[in-house]
Amino acid sequence: xxxxxxDPQALSIQEGENATMNCSYKTxxxxxxxxxxxxxxxxxxxxxxxxxxxxxxxxRLRVTLDTSKKSSSLLITASRAADTAxxxxxxxxxxxxxxLTFGKGTHLIIQP
Amino acid sequence: AAGxxxxxxxxxxxxxxxxxxxCYPIPRHDTVYWYQQGPGQDPxxxxxxxxxxxxxxxxxxxxFSAQQFSDYHSELNMSSLELGxxxxxFCASSxxxxxxxxxxxxxxxxxxxx
Numbered sequence: 001x002x003x004x005x006x007d008p009q010a011l012s013i014q015e016g017e018n019a020t021m022n023c024s025y026k027t028x029x030x031x032x033x034x035x036x037x038x039x040x041x042x043x044x045x046x047x048x049x050x051x052x053x054x055x056x057x058x059x060r061l062r063v064t065l066d067t068s069k070k071s072s073s074l075l076i077t078a079s080r081a082a083d084t085a086x087x088x089x090x091x092x093x094x095x096x097x098x099x100l101t102f103g104k105g106t107h108l109i110i111q112p
Numbered sequence: 113a114a115g116x117x118x119x120x121x122x123x124x125x126x127x128x129x130x131x132x133x134x135c136y137p138i139p140r141h142d143t144v145y146w147y148q149q150g151p152g153q154d155p156x157x158x159x160x161x162x163x164x165x166x167x168x169x170x171x172x173x174x175x176f177s178a179q180q181f182s183d184y185h186s187e188l189n190m191s192s193l194e195l196g197x198x199x200x201x202f203c204a205s206s207x208x209x210x211x212x213x214x215x216x217x218x219x220x221x222x223x224x225x226x
């Protein structure tokens with residue numbers, strides 16, 4: 001089963017609104033990362049939050065991490081049409097180059 | 113700044129053929145990861161290398177093999193290709209192992225098996 005699961009699977013909002021995506025995971029982690037992927041394109045790293053951090057900001061992005069609930073959220077404020085993409089959370093359990101475990105992703109559509 | 117380079121960007125192969133995907137990490141990065149992303153799926157970790165040695169193995173089929181060379185570039189070799197191998201294959205690189213090291217992803221190689 002997937003380490004990270006995101007909801008909603010798809011989200012459609014109007015430009016200017018805020019978009020919130022959630023991610024849940026199962027095991028203890030070293031850090032959690034959020035990525036954006038435009039259709040069929042590469043993965044773009046958005047933000048990394050460490051297991052001892054609760055909240056992090058980067059521009060219009062705000063990420064929270066609740067290790068007790070094993071969940072994270074990504075908030076995009078004042079959305080723009082260019083934010084239309086799939087957003088994945090990925091967990092790093094640490095301990096060597098064991099790779100990231102990605103969630104299923106949320107497909108975000110920003111309506112102009 | 114230099115990014116992770118993958119080649120080729122697109123590849124079409126027939127069933128049962130062999131494919132080789134290449135990854136050139138960011139200079140001085142010593143760790144390489146390979147991921148497979150099927151259509152509409154999330155990326156799945158295949159295998160990783162640190163300092164030219166295999167570090168960890170994920171859901172990589174036995175038909176696939178990979179290695180990291182002395183210049184730190186990596187190749188993913190895929191034999192006896194099947195239709196289900198059609199996917200985007202990403203390579204990522206990082207400096208050092210584990211911790212909170214950020215992995216940088218390439219643009220991917222789109223493999224189509226016909």
